[in-house]
Amino acid sequence: MVRIGDRVYHFMNLRDIGSVIDIRLEGSNIHLEGGTSQQQVFVIVSMGDGRIVKMRREDVMKAE
Numbered sequence: 001m002v003r004i005g006d007r008v009y010h011f012m013n014l015r016d017i018g019s020v021i022d023i024r025l026e027g028s029n030i031h032l033e034g035g036t037s038q039q040q041v042f043v044i045v046s047m048g049d050g051r052i053v054k055m056r057r058e059d060v061m062k063a064e
Contacts, residue, residue: 002043007063010055017063018047 002008002020009017022044028037041057 002057002060002062008043008045008060009063010053010059011061012059016047018045018051018053020044020060021046021052023057 002023004020004023006020007017008020009015020043024042024044025039026042027039030037043055043057043060045053045055045060047053
């Protein structure tokens, strides 16, 4: 589980490590046959070079 303040990285880019500054739930606007899909969880990360990046929670790994 990722929390605010944790050092994380995207699983496809191991060298780019940043700190979680916010966690947001966002609704999905995809309509399926049985109804709408669930909300998605996004992690807002402040990278070491000053960039602010929005990543899906499933794509984030904790840096140790």
